Amino acid sequence: MRLIRLAMLVGVLAAGGSAARAAEPLKSPADFAGIADRGARSQALFTEAGKVITSPRCLNCHPVGDSPTQGDDLHAHLPHVVRGADGHGAVGLACQTCHQADNFASSGVPGNPHWGLAPRSMAWQHHTLGQICRQIKDKSRNGGRSLVQLHTHMADDALVGWAWHPGIDSHGQPRTPAPGTQQQFGELIEAWIQTGAVCPAS
């Protein structure tokens, strides 16, 4: 059931094809003030932040398994690449073989100084938002981050920030950015933490 929903989500994204779309808006924490129940508000805040988390810009490098995906349809990365020992690629075919410190318009290859895969324990693809939420909070899976550190990562990390500045692809088309802005995303995460960091049930 959950898998089906995500498959539908992926299907919708695929239907969008390669034509990039403008960033979808993101609600602010104030928009959720009307939810009286603190736990329900927290869940709603995370669900809103989940629009970012489940954006292709984030999912592609949070795969299940050892290989990233590409594009709004999450197709297999070409060429075939793997995370390698440190999340930065195989010996002889590191991420940095192609991905430089910045997006490169000429080749359409995206870039960031820390370009690499999220650890295996942080697989998001084929997971429900509730599963992702519990995983994000789990220090044994999130790289030992406290909620405060988690917020810092989401709100300030430059590689996370790439999702809002994804550059253009090899066809010269702008990639669809993650919804909203990194600042708005950070605010939602902060509000979610302040409301008890309650995860969506499903």
Added chain:
Amino acid sequence: MISLPPEARPAEPTSPSPTAAALTRRGFLKSAGAAAGLVIALQLPLMRKAYAGADVGEVPTGDFAPNAFIRIAPDNRVIFVIKHFEMGQGVTTGLATILAEELDADWSQIETEYAPANVKLYANTELGAQGTGGSTSMANSWMQMRRAGATGRAMLVAAAAQRWQVPAAKITVRSGVVHGPGGRHATFGELAEAAAQLPVPVDVTLKNPKDFVLVGKTSVRRLDSAAKSTGTETYTIDVKLPGLLTAVIAQPPAFGATLRHFDATAAKKVAGVTDVVEVAEGVAVVATGMWAALQGRRALKLDWNLDAAGPASSAALYDHYRALAAKGDGAPVQIDPQHKTAMASAASTLEASYEFPYLAHAAMEPMNCVAWLHDGMLETWGAHQFPTFDHANAAKAAGLTPDKVKLHTLMSGGSFGRRANNWSDFTVAAVNVAKAIGRPVPVRVQWTREDDMRAGLYRPLYVHQVKVGLDAKQRPAAWQHAVVGQSIMAPTAMAAALIKNGVDSTSVEGVWPTPYTLPAPEITLHSPSQAVRPLWWRSVGNTHTAYVMETMMDELAERAGADPVAFRLAHLQDQPRFAGVLKLAAEKAGWETPLPKGKARGIAVHYSFETYVAQVAEVSLTADGQPKVERVVVAVDCGTAINPDQIVAQMEGGVGFALAALFYGEIDIENGRPRQGNYNDYRVLRMNEMPRVEVHIMPSGEAPTGVGEPGVPPTAPAVANALARLTGQRIRRLPLSRTSFKTA
């Protein structure tokens, strides 16, 4: 029950094909019979006189040039002039092997250069034009090069005999050294000047094949390995000339689109851009380097008229072609008068409709050419696979007579058929740009990968509809076969000579003629024309016909409850070489030995370009249902094996090339535009997808035949047959990426 043995094939070769002049030429050679060697055994100085003004290359004073293929310098360099085009298939090494064999030259003293455009000296004797294609290079050169080498040897021996005053019979030649009685010896270089003064012998004795020291030996290695492994080989993209400019062309975005208007104001402001000119191919941005040219092209404002763009889509073409096939009124390829009766009395039928997409060649070096108009002449540097076409087309574009046009043929970064075309498209583009800029500076037109992939000249989209009538015992009793697809020859100058009664033989080769004994056949062909130009693509019609025939044979064997090898053998008469490779491949693959669960074998055999190839593929499915080809066993009968290791290489490469098309190959057209443009959406095979390939060459004393193309056709059906066995799914629409698999 009519079956045309391959030996009875029409004389016309499959790709690129002869002109009327060619036929005359071949007729001449034939009538000259055994003395055909005379044609080539003329001394170059004589040729110079005979063809004054024609480009026959330079022969430095003191060199010995017994014919147009060999020059020996006093410093003992042996230079072979290679009349064929090197696109990786190893022809340079192949022709040199034959020449060196009969000349008895030492392999280490050999240098090669590519022939100038001169059809009188360097024609492909099978095609009648100077050009490389149809896997004909070794076949047409075998006796010619042997005679050329033997002539040179005889003259060196005669020179030594004269110098030492001994009978020629007392002289031997080994590894580039001429030996006489009493320990006398001389290098080729030492005899060059004297040999050059001697008359060319009318008749020469060729070696007995049992005495070959180079032909058939794996110890002979490629002549181009070192340069290509160290980055020193010169391709067209690497040509350096003083003041050389680079041009990229904004091509029409769709087939049939035309330019309404363009604004080059911004493009001309890009640093490094020197010219923006309109040419027949689009708008060319000329600059001091590639980056500036690309930046300039990006800055162009272009207004295209797309009213005539087409075809609407590949999907629409499939619909249209299926409808044509169903009508059954195509041009007759082969009609057995008994067909209708036989089909009517069939107990059951097996029907199948097949679909094959457009395919791009996608050679590694995108098309390019350097053109330089200066001093009333044109020089080009390029991958001139068909100098006869390119020479004429370049001269026409330049508005010069052919004697004012000099082609420099270079090593090419792949071709697979793409660089041989009737229009010389990329050569003419370079000439047009050189002409348009109006200054005597050399300019290289360089296509980007996307330009290359979207320019058309594809393996055309094809539909086959097959209906086989079966008797009560499930044996084939009637064969109806409708083929629909663009004729490759129709848009070319060879159309009149090669299309007979509406049938372009390259559209049906492999279906008809076929080594199989087809029961009561009715084979028809529709050849609709489209705005997308078609072209031969490594193995031409066999790219689709072998797939249809060999998957049908497999399915029919299954219906009959017969072993696929035994079933095929039962449908052959007097085809020992075809049957031979089939049995050899099966034996070497361990056909009778069961595979572990999760793996399956499939077999296919095909005859193309006078060569017989059978392959057994072993496949499995990955955890996510992707087919994986683990091993391919190849058996090939190409007559005398001149360079066995290069035959192996061509089979290995042919398998990989075929797998790319089988798995991923598709140019999908929408609104006249190819949707694919680069290796990310037009996938080709990569290292992690390459199976183990084992090649077995059938020992043979027959004349050598081609190997560049024949390795391709059997691969896809062999894999498809293995997948059918593994999954129960019969795939009739390529590529496989359109199908999801699960183990049966």
Added chain:
Amino acid sequence: MIEFKVNGETRKVDADPQTPLLWVLRDELGLTGTKYGCGIAQCGACTVHLEGRSLRSCSAPVAAVAGQNVTTIEGLGSKTAKAVQQAWIALDVVQCGYCQSGQVMSAVALLDQNPRPSDEDIDLAMSGNICRCATYQRIRAAIHAASDALSA
């Protein structure tokens, strides 16, 4: 002016900083052993070494290599490189050869970091280098042969 070292020599180029390194090497510095195949980091024909690691020169702006060491096929001279090129020649790996500069560069970088690669290691390191002639079987064999020669 952008300054970097190519094959051990300091070079200064006056180029648009966003120019792909590939075109600076080929058009400005005349180092044409490095090939253009796709321009989008799909084929690997343009592979060079940046500080000893594989880099697709079509996918890096020249500005990104400022102050660093770039090695092209023309500058290969290490023991590993010689072993790789000797193996390539001994096994007649090449066909058209256009991709082979890139293949050799990737193979050398692989062996420098992993002197005894398995078939799978080779697949993972080399799947970014396309050979349209499909010489992959010989590439794999040549990498093993070079590895054997280096550890002999």
